[in-house]
Amino acid sequence: MTARVENSKPERVRLAALMQFARKNGLQIGIIGVMLGIWLLFIIGASDTFLKPDIYRALMTSVPYWGVIALPLTMVIIAGDIDLSFISIMAVGMVVFWEAYETTSSLGVAFAASLVSGFLVGLLNGIIVVRLGIPALIATIGTQFFWRGVVEVIRRGQGESLTLARDTVLRDVLVSKVGGYVPAQVIWMVLVALAVWFLLNRHKLGAHTYLIGDNEASARLMGVNVGRTRMLLFALVGVAAAFGGIIQSLDVWYFWPNLGEGYLMTTLAAVFLGGTSVFGGTGTILGTFVGCFIIGAIQPGIIAIGLTGYWTKLIYGLIITVSVAMHAFVRRRME
Amino acid sequence: MDYILEMKGISKSFGEVQSLRNVDFRVGANEIVGLLGDNGAGKSTLIKIITGYYRPDSGEILFRGQPVENLTVPKARALGVETVYQERALADLQTLWRNIFLGRELSNRLGVLQVKRMKDETQRLMVDQMGYTSSAVNPDSVIKTFSGGEKQGVAITRALYFHAELVILDEPTMGLSLHETRKLLNFVRDIKEAGKCAVFIDHNVFHVYSVADRVVVLDRGQIAGEFLTKDITHDDLMDKMYRVAQTGSLD
Numbered sequence: 001m002t003a004r005v006e007n008s009k010p011e012r013v014r015l016a017a018l019m020q021f022a023r024k025n026g027l028q029i030g031i032i033g034v035m036l037g038i039w040l041l042f043i044i045g046a047s048d049t050f051l052k053p054d055i056y057r058a059l060m061t062s063v064p065y066w067g068v069i070a071l072p073l074t075m076v077i078i079a080g081d082i083d084l085s086f087i088s089i090m091a092v093g094m095v096v097f098w099e100a101y102e103t104t105s106s107l108g109v110a111f112a113a114s115l116v117s118g119f120l121v122g123l124l125n126g127i128i129v130v131r132l133g134i135p136a137l138i139a140t141i142g143t144q145f146f147w148r149g150v151v152e153v154i155r156r157g158q159g160e161s162l163t164l165a166r167d168t169v170l171r172d173v174l175v176s177k178v179g180g181y182v183p184a185q186v187i188w189m190v191l192v193a194l195a196v197w198f199l200l201n202r203h204k205l206g207a208h209t210y211l212i213g214d215n216e217a218s219a220r221l222m223g224v225n226v227g228r229t230r231m232l233l234f235a236l237v238g239v240a241a242a243f244g245g246i247i248q249s250l251d252v253w254y255f256w257p258n259l260g261e262g263y264l265m266t267t268l269a270a271v272f273l274g275g276t277s278v279f280g281g282t283g284t285i286l287g288t289f290v291g292c293f294i295i296g297a298i299q300p301g302i303i304a305i306g307l308t309g310y311w312t313k314l315i316y317g318l319i320i321t322v323s324v325a326m327h328a329f330v331r332r333r334m335e
Numbered sequence: 336m337d338y339i340l341e342m343k344g345i346s347k348s349f350g351e352v353q354s355l356r357n358v359d360f361r362v363g364a365n366e367i368v369g370l371l372g373d374n375g376a377g378k379s380t381l382i383k384i385i386t387g388y389y390r391p392d393s394g395e396i397l398f399r400g401q402p403v404e405n406l407t408v409p410k411a412r413a414l415g416v417e418t419v420y421q422e423r424a425l426a427d428l429q430t431l432w433r434n435i436f437l438g439r440e441l442s443n444r445l446g447v448l449q450v451k452r453m454k455d456e457t458q459r460l461m462v463d464q465m466g467y468t469s470s471a472v473n474p475d476s477v478i479k480t481f482s483g484g485e486k487q488g489v490a491i492t493r494a495l496y497f498h499a500e501l502v503i504l505d506e507p508t509m510g511l512s513l514h515e516t517r518k519l520l521n522f523v524r525d526i527k528e529a530g531k532c533a534v535f536i537d538h539n540v541f542h543v544y545s546v547a548d549r550v551v552v553l554d555r556g557q558i559a560g561e562f563l564t565k566d567i568t569h570d571d572l573m574d575k576m577y578r579v580a581q582t583g584s585l586d
Contacts, residue, residue: 016471204446211437214426221388221424222438223408281428 027275031287034273035294042297046304053181055300060182063296064189065248066263067289070270071189071196072236074288075206077271079233080213080280081136085125086241086267087260088147093118093242094255095151098160107170114242121147122238126231155257162253175251185247189289192240197285205229213280269316270295272323279327295319337364338400339501339532340385345394347380354380355391356556362501362532367523369547369564370536373580376553378536379421382503385534386418387411412439415500419490419507421536425478432457432474435493456496464492484515491522502526502533508542520546540576544569552579560585 043050069086076083093114100106100113125143129136165171176184200206208229211219219226241260249255274291276283298319299312340362347355355377362368372378383389384396387406396403398414418424425434432453433440441449441456457474461467465488478489487507494502504523508516523546526533537543543550544564550572552559559579562572575585 202448202450204440204442204448207433207440207448208438210429210433211426214428215424217422218424218426219438221386221408221418221420221422223387223412224438281426 027282028284028286031273031275031290031294035290038294038297038301042301042305046301046306049300049304055297055304057181057183058300059293059296060186061251063292064183064185065244065251066267067189067270067292067296068185068192068244068247069237069240069263070267070274070288070292071192071285072233072240073267074271074274074276074283074285075196075200075209076136076233076237077276077278078200078213078280078283079209079230080216081129081230081233082278083122083125083136083140083234083237084264085121085140085144085147086237086244087262087264088144088151089118089121089238089241090245090248090260090263091151091257092121092147093245094249094259095154095257096242097246097249098255101164107165107168111170111246114246115239118238118240118242118245119235120238122241123231123235125238126234129234130227130230151257157257159257160255162249162255165250165253171250174247183251185251188243188247189292192243193285193289196236200285205232209233210281213277213282215281265313265316265320266295269320269323273319275323277327278324338362339364339398341395341397341400342381342385343395343397345381345384345391345396347377347384347389347391354556355384358394358553358556358558360551360558362534365527365530365532366549367527367533367535367547369543369550370534370553371540371543371550371576372553372559375555377556378553379505381553382418382505382534382536385411385501385503386416408438412497415498416503417494417497417499417501418503419487419494419505421506421509423486423490425486425489427479428477430475430477431461431472431489434478434489435460435496437493439497460492460496464495465489483510484512484518487511487515487519491519500531502531503536504533505536506538507535508537508539516542540573541569544572552576552585554579554583559583 039050049055069090073083073086096117097110097114101110104110121143125136125140128134128139128143132139172184174184174188178184178187200209208219208224208226211222211224212226212229216226245259249259270291271283271288272278272291273294274284274287274289276287295316298315299309302311302315303309338361340360342358342360345355345358345360346353358377358381360381370378370381380389384391384406387408387410390405396406403410403414424437426437429437432450435457436453441453443449454474461472461474465485478486481489487510491507507519511519520542523533523535527546527548535543535547547564549561549563550567551561552575560575564572579585
């Protein structure tokens with residue numbers, strides 16, 4: 001009798017701890033479940049494709065182009081803002097990259113100048129949103145068009161071949177195949193994920209990001225510098241967008257002036273599918289990371305399964321709508 | 336008497352609305368000051384000037400006799416002002432430990448959080464200050480499920496943790512049960528016993544009267560009068576409050 005009581009207590013404590021772990025990490029467990037489910041679906045429906053390594057190499061090649069942007073974008077959305085202009089910042093970054101290279105003949109300088117330009121363009125988004133008080137959704141639609149326009153005026157539709165980067169350190173480090181198989185950009189995406197995770201969970205910037213998205217009035221009352229935090233987050237997305245643009249362009253050996261077009265929906269869908277709330281205050285980096293690869297797998301997956309590519313947008317749309325609606329539902333139940 | 340806080344000739348307008356007009360307000364060492372007034376009298380504006388959230392349009396603020404320019408929230412805190420806001424100033428979707436350290440997370444010089452230390456401190460505060468013993472609540476609990484009184488407890492514990500000299504309580508009894516209210520009033524008496532001072536704002540004249548050394552009545556942005564609670568009965572104070580609300584004058 002006594003022995004039974006002694007046995008059951010730690011078990012109950014363990015069960016309670018397990019329950020709390022599940023509650024705390026529910027979103028992350030959920031997104032991994034979704035990933036496994038979709039994966040299984042694709043393996044069953046298109047085993048020819050999904051049991052061979054090629055598809056995974058393709059995903060690791062192309063998802064990081066915009067995946068590196070989705071990660072800091074998660075922080076912007078947790079803070080209750082949004083950025084729709086990053087697709088144009090990718091192109092701005094490459095224009096600066098090219099111009100800096102033309103001027104200095106140094107890829108290193110071009111790379112640095114491009115990242116700085118991304119930071120500044122992102123910061124300008126932040127200034128417009130915070131200082132002028134324009135909703136981020138509207139402000140960044142405006143800057144998305146504006147910066148795409150700037151690129152078009154400067155480039156007049158002209159692209160540039162980037163074969164000059166052949167056998168350079170920069171290209172090898174950013175996009176070569178590590179061990180002949182793993183694209184370097186996916187390692188960069190992991191590094192960006194770790195860095196953003198650290199900022200979000202182990203740094204004041206991240207703590208303030210959650211607070212601002214959760215309750216901006218409380219954050220202000222308790223002395224958080226709300227404006228500076230939000231501006232910095234936009235700037236980080238800008239840097240990441242320039243970085244993503246460089247990776248993509250170096251990988252395909254060419255800078256297209258329409259660089260970034262087509263990545264808007266995938267990137268946003270990855271963040272929302274990953275469990276970040278459009279209302280702000282909650283979201284995780286792991287969720288976005290996994291979300292990126294799910295979204296990346298959907299297009300090849302539905303084609304491999306035998307549906308036409310015409311289904312892709314329908315499914316992206318469904319994913320964004322359902323994941324945002326789920327948040328609205330959970331939120332209403334909480335109140 | 337030594338004054339911890341002195342405010343002289345404070346005025347503040349929001350657009351066309353003049354919220355405070357030439358207000359003088361002071362808090363003595365180890366004094367509990369009750370601030371009374373009807374809705375819109377300017378109580379919240381006054382305390383948000385003390386906490387550095389609003390800047391006054393004109394007037395002077397002194398802490399321990401030293402004038403302070405451009406008071407901000409971090410500056411006010413550095414001077415020992417801690418506030419329990421009417422709005423609680425909590426973040427509901429975040430964990431208990433994040434709420435305790437909201438806006439002044441323990442971190443190193445690079446801004447890297449000391450998460451373990453904050454969780455340990457929160458655990459200690461929960462046992463020593465808040466009296467939580469249930470294993471269902473821990474530093475990682477999200478506070479959205481807490482009751483009004485429990486949330487108030489978080490806001491108060493937070494104010495105490497950072498060694499307040501002057502505690503400001505803005506309508507702290509709002510939404511509390513009878514039992515929780517009594518606990519709160521005892522907490523204000525504890526502040527007095529610890530040798531600290533407080534500004535206590537409440538709609539309920541009885542609550543204020545029972546803990547304050549001095550009562551200041553604010554009406555339509557101006558000081559209508561002040562009384563030492565030992566010189567006035569509760570009923571007289573009540574009568575004066577009604578008269579002020581109706582006529583704008585205490586007598």
